[in-house]
Amino acid sequence: MKAQRLFQVLGLLDEDLIDEAWTYVPEKKVPLLRRSPWLRGAAVAACCVVMCTFGFFYLVTGGFRGMGSAAPETAAPETAADSADAGNSSGGSGSTADFLSYAGPVLPLTTLESGTGLTAQRSLTWDFAPGSYDDGSPRQWGALVTDDYTLANPTGSDISVTALYPVTGSLADLGTITPEVTVNSSAAEVTLYAGGYAGTFGDANDTGGSTWNLAGPYSWEDYAALLEDGSFLQDALKSGPAMEIPVTVYRFSDFSAPHETYDAATQAVEFTIDTSATTILSYGFNGLTSDAETGWRRYDYFVPDGIRNESEQKMLIVLGEDLSGYTLQGYANGACEDPISGVSCTVIREETTLSAVVTELCRAELSQHTDESQWPGLSQLPLPLYEKAAAELLSEYSLLSDTPMDRYTDGRLEDLLWDALAVDRVLYLAVPVTIPAGDSTSLSITFWKEPSYDFGGSGTGREGLQGFEVLTAAGSGLNFTGQTTAIVHADGVEILKQDLGLSPEDDGTFVPLDLTRDVYALVIRPRTRSE
Structure with a gap:
């Protein structure tokens, strides 16, 4: 269960703390803006508050069962x-x-x-x-x-x-x-x-x-x-919006890093784009640092180690003009401030359509929700229904829209794909x-x-x-x-x-x-x- 939905279901965390964790945007650094790693850190901190709060309620009530579904016995x-x-x-x-x-x-x-x-x-x-x-x-x-x-x-x-x-x-x-x-x-x-x-x-x-x-x-x-x-x-x-838009996809795989030395080994890909001619969507990346004036971007991810729940499906989807080039660099952690060697991956470039990408990623998302006790029936959701819901959010509210919502301006498809499942x-x-x-x-x-x-x-x-x-x-x-x-x-x-x-x-x-x-x-x- 993803953390944001976990907060909603548990219902014991102060609402202000939830909002602070999930709407937090760090102070802008000139000229750089980095969002996702700090969002991730805020969410982890909020989770700690959840666990502490739940420990207290567990001791007081003798268990969590019934929390939020039974009125306090002292209420007349x-x-x-x-x-x-x-x-x-x-x-x-x-x-x-x-x-x-x-x-x-x-x-x-x-x-x-x-x-x-x-x-x-x-x-x-x-x-x-x-x-x-x-x-x-x-x-x-x-x-x-x-x-x-x-x-x-x-x-x-x-x-x-x-x-x-x-x-x-x-x-x-x-x-x-x-x-x-x-x-x-x-x-x-x-x-x-x-x-x-x-x-x-x-x-x-x-x-x-x-x-x-x-x-x-x-x-x-x-x-x-x-x-x-x-x-x-x-x-x-x-039918949903047509997604037969030509895209160039960069797939990252075959990851390697010195995990025995660096628990949070990170890899970043850097490039510069003309933001008026190129739009970037991402999947599986943890962080984004960008310079709006120059078009410089750095996308980063924790290198999968087979132990942590880190997705091995990592993609950059390029709409419009293709990348003129990129560089890869390993770092000791997600802050991307301590370069290290020994971090590598395979990058495969392919040309396809956004429709094919959406189908692939919707299928991947559903495959992550096979636990029937946690997500009853979700893995059996008709794929075309999910694809249409995702295409609607993409066309109406994301970077593909003339008036994108702030929620999707980072181009993180995993966030949008989860919303397609979860929104009312x-x-x-x-x-x-x-x-x-x-x-x-x-x-x-x-x-x-x-x-x-x-x-x-x-x-x-x-x-x-x-x-x-x-x-x-x-x-x-x-x-x-x-x-x-x-x-x-x-x-x-x-x-x-x-x-x-x-x-x-x-x-x-x-x-x-x-x-x-x-x-x-x-x-x-x-x-x-x-x-």
Whole structure:
């Protein structure tokens, strides 16, 4: 698991420290700028803080299990309820947007075709049956959502449509979401589409117009606005941007260094480019030092030793004018200040396309995430889906764009490729459905829904609470005649705030939703064993 995601999952590190580590840019040296080695050092320091903090919490709590998923036992129910109220920015109007980690709402079904004459009835079930830890003890986290639809055809002819069900999440989340679709109670063949990045760049920690950080989406309104005019869906169904751009690739391999003497032996490649005619992307390099005025560059990497988790796939991708030449130099460490001998590699130059490079590197990234306990299903992600997501970030936000984001100005493809997996987006499950004349067809979608939540130890008073939202109409062109919702297996949760009209005592009883309302919200707290 990469460190940035580790910070997010653990949730115990002070948010300011996380932001400092991952947005840190060192003071500029005139005329040189070196980013990555110091970023790496800041991340290591932050990791040390994580481990120290976790050691403390482990001693106090008797273990990490349940951190961030169970409310403090000392909190009285009315206090927790007050905290839930405080976490809803619009009170009774339904919102969980103020949680530090916002998971997005449950969205309604739509169809590719418009004006079909179909009507739809929706029944949404929240299943709070607890999951379990590896030792078999219960873990109350998230909800199993079953979203049932009855599509009715009042016309005298059969109607065939492509049903599209939107799910909020990331490509990396797919193995956990595990959506299943049935049509008339039979498993359906589903085609998966992925919409683009649903957020923006430049959050509250960025200053002076900086766009280093990912930002949002932060609320159901963000998703509703994203889906409003249908363009996001249409883009999701299209092929990705064409990457048939000629490139020259320099591959580095057959590494050798005196590791017995220098634990952090480093190799650097130096050259000068005309920045108006040449763009450089990199993969597998640890550091970049550059002079913006002269076009001088130095890319460096720790020489792989077969022991540390250091990638042996290292490439420089040149777009535009090729390099006129380069030099290689070994150093004692990543600071590149103490030249040494005995460091060598093989460099192979080849001409290809950016599309071929993206395919190769996407495949390489997926091959690094085969641990099912850590990355369930990620290694099985359809490669074309990943390639499209990467191509979209490349064309819209990287150095290939007319307005690149600061986050990608170093040209580090490993960072962009990870973001392509991890950023929030809307995923569409597409299934063909035929509704006979004067009859109806049932469609059911089941998936695991992550809650919105606050990180454990954040000090908000809402730690342990879980928030959920459902939207009645956003992005859907269906003519709904009614929508209902129910909860089941709610014995292990306490409902702190909701405007759905649900009650744990009415297990499985469906209540109607007002179709003139955009959103409904639900905030729950897992009960402790003593309750």
